[in-house]
Amino acid sequence: MIKKIRQVLIIDFGSQYTQLIARKCRELAYSCEIVTVEDAKERFFHGRLPRAVILSGGPQSIYEDNENYNFLFQNEKMPILGICYGMQLLGHYFKGTVQKGKTFEYGRALIFFLQDKFRFANLPQTLDVWMSHADHVATISDELEVVLKSSSGIVAGIRHKSRPILGLQFHPEVHHSQYGREIIEYFLKEMAHLQKDWSADTIYLEIVEQINAIKGKKVLCAFSGGVDSLVAAKLVAQVDPSNLFCFFVDHGLLRPQDYSHIKILMEQSGLNINIIDAKKLFFDKLALVGDPETKRKIIGSTFIDVFQEKVVQFEKEHGIKFDLLLQGTLYSDVIESKSPHGKGGKSVTIKSHHNVGGLPDRMNIKLLEPLREIFKDEVRALGKRLELPKRWIYRHPFPGPGIGIRVMGPISEERVAIVQQSDQIVLEELEKFQLYDNVWQAFTVFLPVKTVGVKGDGRAYEEVVCLRIVNSVDGMTANWPDLPYNFLQTVSSRITNEVSGVTRVVYDITSKPPGTIEWE
Numbered sequence: 001m002i003k004k005i006r007q008v009l010i011i012d013f014g015s016q017y018t019q020l021i022a023r024k025c026r027e028l029a030y031s032c033e034i035v036t037v038e039d040a041k042e043r044f045f046h047g048r049l050p051r052a053v054i055l056s057g058g059p060q061s062i063y064e065d066n067e068n069y070n071f072l073f074q075n076e077k078m079p080i081l082g083i084c085y086g087m088q089l090l091g092h093y094f095k096g097t098v099q100k101g102k103t104f105e106y107g108r109a110l111i112f113f114l115q116d117k118f119r120f121a122n123l124p125q126t127l128d129v130w131m132s133h134a135d136h137v138a139t140i141s142d143e144l145e146v147v148l149k150s151s152s153g154i155v156a157g158i159r160h161k162s163r164p165i166l167g168l169q170f171h172p173e174v175h176h177s178q179y180g181r182e183i184i185e186y187f188l189k190e191m192a193h194l195q196k197d198w199s200a201d202t203i204y205l206e207i208v209e210q211i212n213a214i215k216g217k218k219v220l221c222a223f224s225g226g227v228d229s230l231v232a233a234k235l236v237a238q239v240d241p242s243n244l245f246c247f248f249v250d251h252g253l254l255r256p257q258d259y260s261h262i263k264i265l266m267e268q269s270g271l272n273i274n275i276i277d278a279k280k281l282f283f284d285k286l287a288l289v290g291d292p293e294t295k296r297k298i299i300g301s302t303f304i305d306v307f308q309e310k311v312v313q314f315e316k317e318h319g320i321k322f323d324l325l326l327q328g329t330l331y332s333d334v335i336e337s338k339s340p341h342g343k344g345g346k347s348v349t350i351k352s353h354h355n356v357g358g359l360p361d362r363m364n365i366k367l368l369e370p371l372r373e374i375f376k377d378e379v380r381a382l383g384k385r386l387e388l389p390k391r392w393i394y395r396h397p398f399p400g401p402g403i404g405i406r407v408m409g410p411i412s413e414e415r416v417a418i419v420q421q422s423d424q425i426v427l428e429e430l431e432k433f434q435l436y437d438n439v440w441q442a443f444t445v446f447l448p449v450k451t452v453g454v455k456g457d458g459r460a461y462e463e464v465v466c467l468r469i470v471n472s473v474d475g476m477t478a479n480w481p482d483l484p485y486n487f488l489q490t491v492s493s494r495i496t497n498e499v500s501g502v503t504r505v506v507y508d509i510t511s512k513p514p515g516t517i518e519w520e
């Protein structure tokens with residue numbers, strides 16, 4: 001959608017953290033774009049050069065990668081930051097050697113500057129950073145110098161002696177890397193000499209310009225009530241309210257808070273929202289399905305079937321034809337849905353999050369995706385700019401397949417009801433304890449095991465509910481927070497007392513990685 005040139009080109013070699021590099025650049029107010037190697041090659045070939053390049057990490061080993069990346073290094077003035085695999089590419093190109101690691105180094109590591117004169121950005125001599133690699137640069141040529149090493153003796157940072165090139169074996173883009181932000185800012189500001197050019201205002205103006213261009217067209221919106229589709233719809237409604245029609249599909253896998261939220265939006269958002277009740281159909285289709293990816297596919301395809309049928313019916317009844325389908329697709333969805341077998345993006349997909357990707361093809365309708373270039377925090381900034389209530393824009397993320405991926409194994413109305421009631425208790429207590437805004441997500445999961453308990457004077461053999469509460473900055477990594485015992489105690493005793501059929505509540509104390517936030 002946005003045609004303007006971005007200053008920083010981030011080349012994705014398949015790291016799970018590539019998006020975080022982009023987020024860091026934008027938080028620092030520098031425009032950037034993530035591209036595949038093929039896209040980058042094409043741009044370089046046609047002389048469409050960025051002002052700076054960042055090479056991401058990646059799972060491969062440079063000696064197993066047969067591609068030729070020389071084009072990246074031929075312009076002597078181009079500022080380049082190579083991260084992890086990106087640094088190994090640098091080392092290799094400048095005639096150094098990369099050694100295959102026997103073991104994988106993962107997690108925190110201490111690194112230090114070899115000499116005082118190498119220290120940049122006023123950083124301390126020793127840094128606590130995040131590593132995730134097996135291979136490493138073993139030797140370098142005269143053109144480069146080693147500036148940082150890790151306490152295990154591995155080369156952690158290299159620099160070109162005369163060109164604006166920096167290589168880092170660790171991941172400054174990861175939240176856990178101390179001074180990661182300062183390091184990236186140092187590269188953008190001091191090495192690449194870029195000017196800040198990215199803010200909520202610039203994003204807003206570019207998006208409004210795009211929406212103005214389609215004024216008068218009939219716009220159909222797949223509306224979930226989440227912050228993405230809400231902000232997308234409000235942006236369009238701001239320009240052309242009478243031509244926007246929102247449809248909300250109720251698959252029955254929502255929490256009580258989602259139903260009340262939709263009701264409030266119908267009354268207060270000023271949007272034209274139509275509800276499609278398809279609960280029975282979804283439950284029928286999911287009754288015997290246990291596999292998480294199959295569930296996601298069924299939920300996605302049933303959503304598309306129902307949505308299309310109702311919209312066609314609506315068009316007939318109202319004598320209109322929709323021109324565009326508005327979706328709250330974010331930049332993270334775009335990058336994820338390109339991998340791993342798409343147009344060359346290599347990041348490994350852990351779960352297929354793109355819930356209703358097939359909708360535009362099936363409906364043969366053009367897409368309108370005003371948020372396609374921005375991240376969640378930028379959407380929230382836009383929501384604020386649109387003066388939407390805080391409660392609407394700071395809701396916890398909720399997955400498209402809803403409770404469908406929070407009931408382990410086959411779904412039934414009873415199991416979904418257990419999660420709904422337990423979730424409601426969690427929400428009430430989070431609010432009472434004033435913890436809602438302190439956590440990223442908080443929910444319950446239905447576990448498909450029975451457990452023995454005592455209820456009253458009798459033996460019970462009932463269900464287990466797991467409490468999953470995490471803190472995260474971006475959903476890519478997460479930790480379980482240190483919550484007051486009092487809160488946990490209240491939630492546990494309320495669930496076992498109030499939710500019929502549940503005798504046990506467990507608390508998930510797994511961080512991401514290795515666990516994911518959702519259980520499926």
Ligand code: XMP
Nearest residue numbers: 351352353397398399400401475516517518
């Ligand atoms: P994971 O479980 O991958 O979750 O650590 C990271 C974030 O993504 C959300 N999530 C989904 N969102 N459709 C969605 O729209 C999905 O299928 C899906 N699976 C996970 C999850 O809630 C968390 O915020």
